[in-house]
Amino acid sequence: MRYQIVITVLIILLPVYVLADIVVVVNPNSGIAELTRHQIIDIYMGRNPGIKKGQVLQPFDHPLNSVVRAEFYYKTTGKPASVINAYWARLLFTGRASPPRLVEDNKAMLKTVRENPAAIGYLEQKYLNEHVTVVYTLENNE
Amino acid sequence: MKGLAFFHFILLLALLSAHQANAFDLGTERIRLSGFGTLGVTSxxxxxxxxxxxxxxxxxxxxVSVLTDSVFGLQLDIDLLKNITATVQVVAEDRARQDFNNIVDWAYLSYRPTSNTVIRAGRMGIDLFMxxxxxxxxxxxxxTHPVVEFYKPISLSHxxxxxxxxxxxxxxxxxxxxxxxGQTGSDIKLxxxxxxxxxxxxxxxxxxxEDNNWKVRLTYATTDxxxxxxxADPLLNExxxxxxxxxPQASALYNRLIGVNKQTHYYSAGFLYDKHNWVVQSEFSLMTSKWLSVNMTNGYLSVGRRIGPVTFYTVGSYAKSRDNPRVDRTQIFTQGLEGLVSAAEDLLHAVHMDQNTVSLGFRWDLHPRAALKAQWDHTWVRKHGGGLMLLKEPLDHNITLNTFSLNLNFVF
Structure with missing residues (x-):
């Protein structure tokens, strides 16, 4: 009985993050209809994704301590945000690339991608509207 | 006192950096200032x-020293044109020689003619290892610090x-x-x-x-x-x-000990595996040269396991000279020559490397831009194998040494 009470209390106290699916979006004027998971990883890990000759996408990221950022990187790369942060420090301080510029939240991401033809970003699906193009969906059960 | 002042300086910069956290956010601005640092205590x-x-x-x-691992660096990147960037990195740390030339670690221009190619010119980081x-x-x-057996033999930074x-x-x-x-060099302490x-x-x-979970890397370099x-110049001259x-052996020993005009070849292979919270990294290298001091082989294997924000790890490493010339003591030396023979023998022992280390440690990612690390190294050094150490007297027996280090690392 005592154990049942302890387990019940623990279940109640456990933080439950139920995120919607995350969608990767670009500006409709980019001419890009879809991307592979490999290409998205390359873009967000400072590598050349080889999309179209001469086309460069500028990635935007969520704040370093945000839940949606942690989810995005875990679902795409399988790694926690701390590993991604250390990886970007390596790229930055070897002069290879600068980390993606940060935006405040989902709404700011939507606005940034909508206003910048070269931008690529990601956000929770519930914030999606018709002004951006979805190029990849990271489903919640991935 | 000098050490504490330097430590306090870095501590102050770390605190100031905490208020400058948004500097990292300037990802696409034309002028970007970034920095890194370590506050370390080492025994x-x-x-x-x-x-x-x-x-x-x-x-x-x-x-106990606060200078060994403590370091502070600033990097400025300026996009001069669409495809041309200027980068300067300055690093403050304890050095054998503190001058402007050594403090400026990098200063170069990079040109990206296509999305697949980059050309750089200027002063850049040496890219021999992972x-x-x-x-x-x-x-x-x-x-807490790069593996001594692997990274110390080439203390060239740019x-x-x-x-x-x-x-x-x-x-x-x-x-x-x-x-x-290009050309390189170093001012080092013996x-x-x-x-x-x-x-x-x-x-x-x-x-x-490389792919998402692994990387393999091969390197070759050569230099004169x-x-x-x-x-040791007066001794070598003598x-x-x-x-x-x-x-009769003096000339052969001189040719092995003298470094000038000797070519060195460096070969290395490394791999990294990072999946399911396991992190494995290993590198092995071979240096061949007629200069005895750099004719060696070394390597390490590091295995880590992430549990939440903490990664526990262990590292095994070794460094060993590839040959070990000795003074032929079957010859009877005159009393006048005996001093020189003994000095040459001590020098042969002093440059010979034969040691290995096992390390245990953890890294705690306590903040998106800061990590706390602790590490214990246990090092075995064989008799006359202390070439990677500073010796106040000849190492005529095997020894074991312990190193403890605690670091706070940060970037901004």
Whole structure:
């Protein structure tokens, strides 16, 4: 009985993050209809994704301590945000690339991608509207 | 006192950096200022046998130091044109020689003619190892300090010249090839003085293939020792003038100990695996040269396991000279020559490397831009195998040493 009470209390106290699916979006004027998971990883890990000759996408990221950022990187790369942060420090301080510029939240991401033809970003699906193009969906059960 | 002042300086910069956290956010601005630092406390060595993490730092003889691992760096990137960027990195740390030339670690221009190619020219980081371009950035790697057996033998941090890099995704992974050339050098600390080394030409290439969970890398480089000034010069000079009739071996020993005009070849292979919270990294290298001090092999294997924000790890490493010339004691030396023979024998022992280390530690990612690390190293050094140490007396028996280090690493 005592154990049942302890387990019940623990279940109640456990933080439950139920995120919607995350969608990767670009500006409709980019001419890009879809991307592979490999290409998205390359873009967000400072590598050349080889999309179209001469086309460069500028990635935007969520704040370093945000839940949606942690989810995005875990679902795409399988790694926690701390590993991604250390990886970007390596790229930055070897002069290879600068980390993606940060935006405040989902709404700011939507606005940034909508206003910048070269931008690529990601956000929770519930914030999606018709002004951006979805190029990849990271489903919640991935 | 000087050490504490430097430590307080870095502590102050760390606190100021915490208020400048948004500097990291300037990802696409034309002018970007970024920084990194480490506040470290290290206990290492013994009274007569000093441990160094690399040759540019003072050795520790059993004391506690805040200078060994502490470092602060700033990097400025300026996009001059669409495809041309200027980068300058300055690094403040304890050094054998503190001057402007050594503090400026990098200063180069990079030109990106296509999305697959980058050409750089100026002063750049030496790219021989997996960590070589960011060994000062503790936040970027797992351990409290680069593996001594592997990273100390080449304490070169930068070179002046050019590099050309080509990269693209191919079927198995992301491919990179880099070729470079220029000149390099270092001012390093030895037991009885400073050593100044200039090497040119310095040329080489490295190639790597990586995917999300793994990376393999191969390196080759070669260089000539163009200039060397060391505390052993008077002894070597004396050795070169010994008549063949009085000590036939002297000339052969001189040729092994003298560094100038000797070519060194460097080969290394490394791999990294990072999946399911396991992190495995290993590198092995071979250096071949007629200069005894750098004719060696070394390597390490590091295995880590992430549990939440903490990664626990262990590292095993070794460094060993590839040969061990001895003074032929079957010859009877005159009393006048005996002093020189003994000194040459001590020098042969002093440059010989034969040691290995096992390390245990953890890294705690306590903040998106800061990590706390602790590490214990247990090092075995074989008799006359202390070439990676600073010795106050000849190492005529096997010893074991313990190093404890606690670091706070941060970036901004």
């Amino acid at each position: 290492a060595g013994e009274k007569k046998f000093g441990l160094q993490k690399d040759y540019i730092h003072d050795a520790q003889f059993g004391d 960590l070589s371009e960011y060994r000062n950035v503790g936040y970027a790697y797992l351990w 070179y002046e010249g050019f590099d050309f890099k080509y990269s693209r995704r191919i079927k198995p992974g992301y491919f990179e090839f880099k070729v470079y050339g 037991a009885n003085g400073d050593l100044n080394l200039r090497m040119r030409p310095f040329v080489g290439f490295n190639t790597s293939l 020792t163009a200039f060397i000034r060391s505390p 050795l070169s003038h010994v008549p063949q009739s009085s000590w």
